[in-house]
Amino acid sequence: MKITSAKIIVSCPGRNFVTLKIYTDSGISGLGDATLNGREKAVVTCLEQYCIPALIGKDPRNTEDIWHYFYLGVYWKRGAVTMTAISAIDMALWDIKGKALNTPLYNLIGGKSRDKILVYSHANGKDIQEAVENVGAEMEKGFRAVRLQAGIPGISGTYGVAKEGKPYEPAEKGLPREDTWDTSKYLNIIPGLFEKTREIYGEDIHLLHDVHHRCKPVEAARIAKELEPSHLFWLEDPVSGELQEGLRMIRQHSTTPVAIGEVFNTIYDYTTLFTEQLIDYIRMPLAHGGGITHLLKVAAMASVYKIHTGFHGATDLSPVSMAAALHFNTAINNFGIQEYMPHQEVVNEVFHINYHFKDGYMVINDTPGTGIDIDEKKAAKYPYERASLPVNRKTDGTMFYW
Numbered sequence: 070m071k072i073t074s075a076k077i078i079v080s081c082p083g084r085n086f087v088t089l090k091i092y093t094d095s096g097i098s099g100l101g102d103a104t105l106n107g108r109e110k111a112v113v114t115c116l117e118q119y120c121i122p123a124l125i126g127k128d129p130r131n132t133e134d135i136w137h138y139f140y141l142g143v144y145w146k147r148g149a150v151t152m153t154a155i156s157a158i159d160m161a162l163w164d165i166k167g168k169a170l171n172t173p174l175y176n177l178i179g180g181k182s183r184d185k186i187l188v189y190s191h192a193n194g195k196d197i198q199e200a201v202e203n204v205g206a207e208m209e210k211g212f213r214a215v216r217l218q219a220g221i222p223g224i225s226g227t228y229g230v231a232k233e234g235k236p237y238e239p240a241e242k243g244l245p246r247e248d249t250w251d252t253s254k255y256l257n258i259i260p261g262l263f264e265k266t267r268e269i270y271g272e273d274i275h276l277l278h279d280v281h282h283r284c285k286p287v288e289a290a291r292i293a294k295e296l297e298p299s300h301l302f303w304l305e306d307p308v309s310g311e312l313q314e315g316l317r318m319i320r321q322h323s324t325t326p327v328a329i330g331e332v333f334n335t336i337y338d339y340t341t342l343f344t345e346q347l348i349d350y351i352r353m354p355l356a357h358g359g360g361i362t363h364l365l366k367v368a369a370m371a372s373v374y375k376i377h378t379g380f381h382g383a384t385d386l387s388p389v390s391m392a393a394a395l396h397f398n399t400a401i402n403n404f405g406i407q408e409y410m411p412h413q414e415v416v417n418e419v420f421h422i423n424y425h426f427k428d429g430y431m432v433i434n435d436t437p438g439t440g441i442d443i444d445e446k447k448a449a450k451y452p453y454e455r456a457s458l459p460v461n462r463k464t465d466g467t468m469f470y471w
């Protein structure tokens with residue numbers, strides 16, 4: 070079998086998605102998600118100019134060799150743009166492999182370890198009261214795990230909190246909005262949010278919280294310690310992962326489980342975190358962390374250190390990513406949880422999805438490969454629109470670092 074061509078489909082059904090479609094001489098094609106929120110066109114260029122020309126003529130079944138060809142072959146290893154391009158190629162090739170063998174992706178990577186995938190949804194509100202009420206709404210939909218964020222009084226536009234009752238969407242049209250951030254105000258609010266939630270709903274719901282890399286190690290240790298009585302499922306991105314050693318202080322002071330890595334892109338971002346058992350969950354998704362080939366290795370190494378997966382699954386990962394992740398989660402032993410932030414209805418016009426939500430879990434069909442399809446005519450109806458994630462300044466105007 071040979072790769073004959075590849076196409077990139079950029080579409081904006083409510084938000085931007087970049088989809089790679091690889092064609093073969095056997096008539097089989099495969100899909101990969103190449104979406105990198107706010108940097109979509111950089112990945113398009115990387116694929117178009119550098120990767121696709123080198124793919125033509127290769128045997129798509131050689132996923133391991135092709136992965137190393139692109140990872141080692143660029144010389145300039147790693148980085149979000151390069152790794153997203155490699156991830157999309159890898160995802161599409163595993164899709165082709167599954168279709169060629171007429172079997173779902175999970176069968177190629179270990180078969181079924183489980184029939185259904187535990188997912189968590191999002192609840193947020195402008196203040197504690199609204200956020201707590203929204204946890205109840207998610208529980209009524211059947212979710213058994215909920216990520217909870219609340220607006221911080223005195224801070225305009227808290228990241229992770231929806232505006233005016235709209236569904237939460239991290240990127241906004243146009244250039245980046247500038248928000249203000251004050252960590253001390255944030256630290257004072259969050260423990261009370263979870264205390265109230267536990268008081269109302271008890272212990273029979275998993276609660277998660279995302280710090281979005283906003284704390285210094287000592288601040289993260291404080292919040293992790295203060296949240297201990299609320300028994301979180303995890304505290305996400307408590308510090309920026311640029312400095313893996315920064316996670317040590319959290320571990321020294323608290324037993325709140327830690328998840329990190331939605332912005333990571335290789336195993337080398339995790340080595341200290343694994344070997345010192347500084348975290349409990351891996352957030353790095355298939356779409357940015359080198360695809361199935363690389364994440365199989367990351368998950369295997371994590372399992373040695375009793376660490377589970379908890380892949381990123383925000384709306385900026387396309388349904389192609391979600392389908393691939395559900396297969397992956399079905400197969401591996403050390404799966405923990407999957408983030409599920411439902412896409413807007415219009416997304417289902419473009420992507421024909423093969424999974425559904427039921428009683429707190431996602432279920433994936435047995436269609437060969439990843440089993441997801443794209444309607445290119447519908448995709449063309451929604452052209453790319455520039456969108457950006459916000460940037461943050463401290464109250465005195467300094468760019469927020471930490």
Ligand code: KDG
Pocket residue numbers: 106239279281305331381382383384385408458
């Ligand atoms: O593109 C950035 C978003 O995906 C991210 O901010 C969402 O933190 C996020 C999460 O955990 O879903």
Ligand code: MG
Pocket residue numbers: 279281305306331
């Ligand atoms: Mg996050």
